[in-house]
Amino acid sequence: MGIIEAILLTVITAATPLVLASLGELVTERSGVLNLGVEGMMVMGAVLAFAATQATGSPYIGILAGIACGALFSLLFGFLTLTLVANQVATGLALTILGLGVSGQIGEPYVGMSGIKLQPIVIPLLADIPFLGPLLFKQDLIFYLSIALVIGVNWFLFKSRAGLKLRAIGDSHGSAHALGIHVIRTRYLAVMFGGACAGLAGAQLSLVYTPQWVENMSAGRGWIALALVVFASWRPWRLLAGGYLFGAVSISQLHAQAFGIGIPSQFLSALPYAATVIVLVLISHNRRTTLINTPASLGKPFVPDR
């Protein structure tokens, strides 16, 4: 295995949770809801996925547990912000704090246990393609899901009627409501999709990335995922590119350090963030495209007039 291949494999592992969590948030935000609780949902998914895997011995049950836990946890956010019309920013932050605390509590008996790693699924024939085969077709289920979800979400948002309605709600919930679209119901579903994706991202952390449970193991990835959504100007393909760019720069800076190229490590550590900001500036120079893609009702509460 060549060094490039090794680097790319590490990049894929590092980028997958970011892509998944931010993809879920993208759908939530496209419906006009800002959920800052990604970090909390992710870490809850991680602990439940780990616990379920330990209990059953099957990481696939773990994945399901992670998804279900993320979705249920986001329902709490949905109830507070959509039904009780609480402030979305404050509730999202509370969700993160709550998730970090509760997951630590749930996870206490699992600390220090060695986990069960989700094994790769080798796709016949395709896996034999030189170079690309081992990279793309000898991966675990969660990686395949992440790519399928990007394609699926892109199709849903821009090619399907339901997606059009969801975007309409995000752009102007008043008008959508007047047209008879179920604003609250759609937003609930979007929030739960976001939670499920964050939970799946969490499961990737505790089953693939580092198969173990440690408190706070998401270590800020939920916040990076939130930033990626803005970086991608709410478009799934850009989000995939952004996630992998971030992952690639993070991993190559580690390799650059190990090679000893003599660039200060603090600078290298800041590089993924700097690169993201630079690309963000470059792609947002066209104000009109940015405005078109930004959900206009983002973060605004909606109370249907009866």
Add this chain to the structure above:
Amino acid sequence: MKKIILALATSAAVIGFAAAANAQDATKICFIYVGSKTDGGWTQAHDIGRQALQAEFGDKIETPFLENVPEGPDAERAIERMARSGCALVFTTSFGFMDATVKVAEKFPDVKFEHATGFKSGPNVATYNSRFYEGRYIQGLIAAKMSQKGVAGYIASFPIPEVVMGINSFVHGAQSINPDFKVKVIWANTWFDPGKEADAAKALIDQGVDILTQHTDTTAPMQVAAERGIKAFGQASDMIKAGPETQLTAIVDTWGAYYIKRTKAVLDGTWKSEQVWDGLKDGILTMAPYTNMPDDVKKLAEEAEAKIRSGELHPFTGPIKKQDGSDWLADGAVSDDGTLLGMNFYIAGVDDQLPK
């Protein structure tokens, strides 16, 4: 809104402020942790020390603690909250709490503070530290014997004297056996991020190191080493569970005895601000069992450990040159503690550029 408040309150409780039931006669000995008490590394070692302390004094003391306190401005608030809540003695257990500890201590002259691994003290601020570099020297010896390729990977956290000293000691130990021994260093710029630590471990192994050592807090690097089939050293706690066939040894922090000694001083009214720097001989650090190595290497490690304990061997004994080629220690000279505690240079033989 009520729900939010409830949510915040629950989580604050869960996050770990062990609110004490304020028995009047129990003395409060408080702890500030940078990570979670179950991190499997640094903070867990402190918490085991705290439990030993509680067990020693029973009802006479209470030991509330705050977990996951970030280094920086938040730390000051957390420490102040502890001081205000009636603690007699506060242990702040991370290097980055140094300035915050000193600042809060000025406001609360009657409360006593102990800051781990720092170099700033005051009339009511003592510092305590462990001579981790003694353990790192032994690890260097083992690494040089066990590595086939003569290259070890070193996952470092931040370029503070503590960490630089560890790298120097490791390299010096290794090169006393194999003068051509190389160390590749990655600065993770974090103490705690399992994902990033694992990435760093993978990067190092992909670049051909066959021994891994870490100065970060989670078992993720040990796990990667186990998966890739190379040997590794644990950090702060015995990490043998993460790598039963992988861990050669680990530096295990055993703070309990120190915490008991200092609490006793507070109860007796004999506490003084001191700057304590204990080592292997005082039991503030111990080496996890030497495993996964041939008997001759084990013997070498045990002998070195015994010599360090008896004072016969100091890891930083000359001749040692600095990385820039200038002289540091003459033949047979031993480094003074001041230089070590402020160490901001590499010794000759370290193949890395020290971040400034």
